[in-house]
Amino acid sequence: MQVDATQQHRNTAGVFIVFEGGDGTGKSTQSRLLAEHLRSAGYRVETTREPGGTAVSEALRGIVLDPAFAPMDPVTEALIYAAARSAHVNDRIIPWLEAGAVVISDRFLDSSLAYQGAGRGLGLETVASINAPAVRGHEPDLTIVLTMPVADSRARQGQRGTSDRIEAEPDEFHGTLMEEFERIAALDPQRYLVIDARASIEDIAQQINAAVAPLIKRVPLTARTEQAEQAPAARPAAGSASNPAPDAVTDAGGSA
């Protein structure tokens, strides 16, 4: 198969939402809460993560995060993340979006731009070009950036115990990439939501639900999960039992 890196794909029926930010800023917590919130309203939601999401991508994750491989040449590192992303986009993200799902990914391309481009100093152009064949023109509809001082995210990670090869990098590295996420977000405020990750889990979830509500209105009713079709009791009161309104998901419906 030939990959046309310049080809721009629209995200067809589905909606693509990405969580970005430094390590330990609450991305997986909020990704899970958003998925629960949308599923309870009857949407088909697929949650995934990078690096990961397919068998080969998870195997590459094991390699790239393994402290046994430190130090790793930054170009090698960038290529491993891009290789994992290629399988993820091709085998999971594109089919899910074409099927009309709400796809929620814990990290995507901006992590490579921030960690490898800024953190490792490879530069944004080099990292973007390495990743062009992998992302195949797909961009998130909304990227939620969770940001906080490194000292605070370190304190949260401390509760988690062991650190992987990237987490083990010094605070200066992590400070650089946090700043880069904010800089990238400022370039396209329509498609980025920057949130102070020091707020409470519930406050953050409400901000996210409010930003996602207008976006998912375009998800077709046919994309609802079979599970939701069989469980009308789980639906919000705003829609009819057989055909709930997509705009039943509002910022008032926090799941946190």
Ligand SMILES: Nc1ncnc2c1ncn2[C@@H]1O[C@H](COP(=O)(O)OP(=O)(O)O)[C@@H](O)[C@H]1O
């Ligand atoms: N807003 C928050 N306030 C306090 N603790 C939080 C908050 N969000 C997440 N946590 C906790 O911080 C730790 C890291 O959160 P996690 O969601 O795993 O972050 P990430 O996926 O960004 O690494 C977990 O122990 C989680 O329970």
Ligand SMILES: Cc1cn([C@H]2C[C@H](O)[C@@H](COP(=O)(O)OP(=O)(O)O)O2)c(=O)[nH]c1=O
């Ligand atoms: C997707 C991606 C992740 N990474 C890093 C960020 C994380 O340190 C690590 C993935 O680990 P993960 O456990 O998903 O992150 P977190 O600690 O935030 O829960 O890989 C990159 O350096 N480049 C990338 O393209």
